[in-house]
Amino acid sequence: MLSIRHLSKTYKKGKKAVDDLSLEIEVGDICGFIGHNGAGKTTTIKCVVGILDFEEGTILIDGKSIAEDPIGCKKLIAYIPDNPDLYEALTGIQYLNFVSDIYEVAKAKREELIARYADALELTKNLGDVISSYSHGMKQKLAIISALVHEPKLLILDEPFVGLDPKSSYTLKEIMKAMVKDGKAIFFSTHILEVAEKFCNKIAIIKNGSLVASGKTEEVKGDGSLEELFMELSHHE
Amino acid sequence: MSKAWILFRANARNVFKLNLYSKSAPRKERVKNILLLGLILYAIAVFGFTAGINYQMMAEPLMMMDAMILIPTLAFVSCVLATLAMTLFRANGFLFSPKDFEMLSSMPVKSSDILISKMMMLLLTNYLFVVVMFVPGLFVYAIHMPTSAFFWVSGAIALVFIPLIPLVIGSLLSYLMTRFSLRFRRNNAALIVFLFLTMLVVMGFSFAYNEVLGFFVERSADLMESLPFIYYPAHLYASAVINNDVWALFAFVGVSLVVFAGFVVVLQKGFQTINAKLRESTQTSNFVMTSLETSSAFTSLFKKDLKRYFSSPIYVMNTSFGVFMMVVLAIASLIYGKQALDMLTGEGAVLLPLFELLIAMQVGFVALSCTTSPSISLEGKYFWIVRSMPVDPKTIYKSKITLNLIVVIPAVVISAVFLSIAFSLSGWEVFGLIVLPVLYACAIAVGGLLINILKPSFQWESETVAVKQTMSVLFAMLFGMALLLIPILIRTTFEELPLETLLLGTGLFVSLLTFVMYRWIMTRGVDAYYKFRI
Numbered sequence: 001m002l003s004i005r006h007l008s009k010t011y012k013k014g015k016k017a018v019d020d021l022s023l024e025i026e027v028g029d030i031c032g033f034i035g036h037n038g039a040g041k042t043t044t045i046k047c048v049v050g051i052l053d054f055e056e057g058t059i060l061i062d063g064k065s066i067a068e069d070p071i072g073c074k075k076l077i078a079y080i081p082d083n084p085d086l087y088e089a090l091t092g093i094q095y096l097n098f099v100s101d102i103y104e105v106a107k108a109k110r111e112e113l114i115a116r117y118a119d120a121l122e123l124t125k126n127l128g129d130v131i132s133s134y135s136h137g138m139k140q141k142l143a144i145i146s147a148l149v150h151e152p153k154l155l156i157l158d159e160p161f162v163g164l165d166p167k168s169s170y171t172l173k174e175i176m177k178a179m180v181k182d183g184k185a186i187f188f189s190t191h192i193l194e195v196a197e198k199f200c201n202k203i204a205i206i207k208n209g210s211l212v213a214s215g216k217t218e219e220v221k222g223d224g225s226l227e228e229l230f231m232e233l234s235h236h237e
Numbered sequence: 238m239s240k241a242w243i244l245f246r247a248n249a250r251n252v253f254k255l256n257l258y259s260k261s262a263p264r265k266e267r268v269k270n271i272l273l274l275g276l277i278l279y280a281i282a283v284f285g286f287t288a289g290i291n292y293q294m295m296a297e298p299l300m301m302m303d304a305m306i307l308i309p310t311l312a313f314v315s316c317v318l319a320t321l322a323m324t325l326f327r328a329n330g331f332l333f334s335p336k337d338f339e340m341l342s343s344m345p346v347k348s349s350d351i352l353i354s355k356m357m358m359l360l361l362t363n364y365l366f367v368v369v370m371f372v373p374g375l376f377v378y379a380i381h382m383p384t385s386a387f388f389w390v391s392g393a394i395a396l397v398f399i400p401l402i403p404l405v406i407g408s409l410l411s412y413l414m415t416r417f418s419l420r421f422r423r424n425n426a427a428l429i430v431f432l433f434l435t436m437l438v439v440m441g442f443s444f445a446y447n448e449v450l451g452f453f454v455e456r457s458a459d460l461m462e463s464l465p466f467i468y469y470p471a472h473l474y475a476s477a478v479i480n481n482d483v484w485a486l487f488a489f490v491g492v493s494l495v496v497f498a499g500f501v502v503v504l505q506k507g508f509q510t511i512n513a514k515l516r517e518s519t520q521t522s523n524f525v526m527t528s529l530e531t532s533s534a535f536t537s538l539f540k541k542d543l544k545r546y547f548s549s550p551i552y553v554m555n556t557s558f559g560v561f562m563m564v565v566l567a568i569a570s571l572i573y574g575k576q577a578l579d580m581l582t583g584e585g586a587v588l589l590p591l592f593e594l595l596i597a598m599q600v601g602f603v604a605l606s607c608t609t610s611p612s613i614s615l616e617g618k619y620f621w622i623v624r625s626m627p628v629d630p631k632t633i634y635k636s637k638i639t640l641n642l643i644v645v646i647p648a649v650v651i652s653a654v655f656l657s658i659a660f661s662l663s664g665w666e667v668f669g670l671i672v673l674p675v676l677y678a679c680a681i682a683v684g685g686l687l688i689n690i691l692k693p694s695f696q697w698e699s700e701t702v703a704v705k706q707t708m709s710v711l712f713a714m715l716f717g718m719a720l721l722l723i724p725i726l727i728r729t730t731f732e733e734l735p736l737e738t739l740l741l742g743t744g745l746f747v748s749l750l751t752f753v754m755y756r757w758i759m760t761r762g763v764d765a766y767y768k769f770r771i
Contacts, residue, residue, distance in 0.1 A: 085621070102627070110531075118526075129522065
């Protein structure tokens with residue numbers, strides 16, 4: 001579903017934020033992307049979703065290249081940033097309708113999905129309020145609903161559990177499980193190693209822009225815990 | 238070091254982007270910013286020079302009437318009005334509802350320190366205008382009248398203290414305006430109306446500037462007599478200059494300081510509460526899912542852009558004032574006939590035939606109405622949304638151009654209809670009054686967008702910066718002015734050219750230019766879209 005091959009991304013001042021990164025995510029995978037602050041997680045994710053361009057490598061989504069067919073790729077994915085800045089002057093429902101229009105979601109389908117996910121995340125009552133009045137968690141929930149409303153094949157999330165209350169975190173995990181069961185794939189970054197360890201069937205660890213470990217969770221962590229492995233890799237130069 | 242000073246220093250560094258001028262900044266950025274600063278300083282210098290010319294024009298008649306004191310007094314009052322107007326627009330976002338309010342509130346600093354640092358920032362920007370409006374008045378006075386050292390000392394002291402009281406009044410008015418607008422459900426709409434009305438008064442004053450100057454000269458004696466009742470600090474300053482009265486100068490400084498300090502003392506008590514209140518937002522939490530409307534990607538983007546536009550009073554003010562004035566002038570023409578045009582254009586009404594004057598005005602107002610030049614920059618932190626969506630950049634660009642046309646074209650048509658009734662214009666003339674401004678509107682919209690694609694600025698601190706202070710907006714303004722010069726150049730080069738040919742030629746040129754720019758946007762502009770660094 002997602003194939004990243006030899007991705008390199010250099011910023012203006014010559015700093016290589018991502019260096020020759022390769023990663024494969026198949027249908028049915030939930031892949032946790034782990035790394036310290038500034039390791040290159042968000043840069044990688046932004047390259048995958050077509051927000052940032054990159055100099056080297058290819059990114060294929062369901063076989064399509066994000067560089068050559070950005071619109072075709074974006075139709076297949078949904079992205080939720082770590083701190084979603086949404087159009088604050090719109091109401092929640094206006095924003096969801098806007099996203100649905102862009103992804104050309106049929107009227108009946110969008111009504112069904114918005115109702116389903118807004119109810120699940122307990123946001124229905126607030127959909128008529130302007131987004132500027134929302135708390136951080138409510139904005140996060142709205143961004144999640146907007147990502148799910150067009151039934152993406154690949155869901156990409158940057159720190160999705162930050163700001164969510166325990167119940168919403170649980171709901172989101174249930175939604176994610178249902179998605180992969182349904183033949184979709186999920187790629188998300190997180191700092192919560194327990195979540196990654198228990199929830200993801202694949203793990204990728206990035207350090208200073210390069211992937212230092214990746215593969216099936218059980219194989220990557222071996223006999224120890226993911227936390228132990230991460231600490232070991234962090235200290236190892 | 239006091240906390241207020243530390244806050245002020247950080248604020249100034251942040252607002253004026255001082256780090257971009259330092260040697261450690263990238264060379265390209267540094268050069269760009271130095272050039273921009275140079276341009277701004279040049280504009281301010283031109284403004285000061287114009288003020289000086291105006292004072293000089295008044296000097297001769299005032300000399301004959303022995304009323305030269307009116308010059309520094311008028312310079313003083315102009316500074317007061319400028320500070321008042323500037324504060325009215327800047328206090329909201331600076332003193333009230335500042336972006337850094339939560340951050341600063343969480344720090345161990347007193348409200349009074351935050352308030353003082355904010356007031357210092359407001360003062361600093363006002364001093365620029367005070368210098369260019371006040372100092373030329375002093376020089377013009379000094380050219381015609383003997384001056385003592387006391388005159389210059391009192392001038393220097395006045396320079397420092399002039400903005401204090403209008404700053405307080407402007408801040409209070411701004412606060413009241415914001416509070417009042419919050420009572421409305423659509424508080425932004427209420428704020429936009431307030432701002433337009435205020436601007437209308439200010440513009441009315443500046444349009445009638447010559448009449449006002451003439452009135453000042455004719456009624457100088459009466460004015461000086463009634464000055465204590467109009468603005469007491471100005472009377473104190475004038476008394477100090479006329480009579481070399483040190484005590485009057487002390488009184489002026491004292492009054493200014495007392496008012497300013499009083500405001501700081503009173504406001505600092507409620508500063509935290511007021512700003513917390515202004516940030517409050519309420520949720521109705523009563524939404525019930527009903528049927529949803531579906532739209533095409535273009536319509537949806539356009540609706541989003543429209544909502545974004547009207548959610549930002551500063552954006553509306555800065556880009557709709559031209560069309561607003563266009564309609565106001567057309568309505569005024571319906572009531573007052575040609576007198577309304579004379580008031581706006583002065584000499585122009587005499588020099589140009591009526592139809593040419595009307596076209597020039599319509600086109601001029603259109604050139605002031607470019608919503609596209611900050612439209613890409615304004616996506617700012619929200620740009621991730623459309624960037625991550627499967628939407629063709631061409632659709633995004635078309636939506637932004639359409640917004641500009643929707644803002645301008647109805648106003649062009651309405652004012653053309655009103656003007657045709659007011660001046661009994663022929664069908665062909667009404668057609669010309671609509672077509673050429675519409676062609677200009679297309680060129681301004683497309684040109685503004687092209688410039689913003691080339692010079693986007695996503696990292697802005699406040700919408701005011703994105704809407705008023707970016708290279709893109711500046712270049713788009715220059716582009717609008719250059720477009721206006723085309724028919725003027727053709728007219729002056731080919732004096733015998735029939736009007737129809739001139740308008741047709743201009744229309745064709747503008748259309749061709751628009752087409753070329755549009756093609757660029759839809760091809761290379763799309764490539765640029767994928768390279769924007771956000």
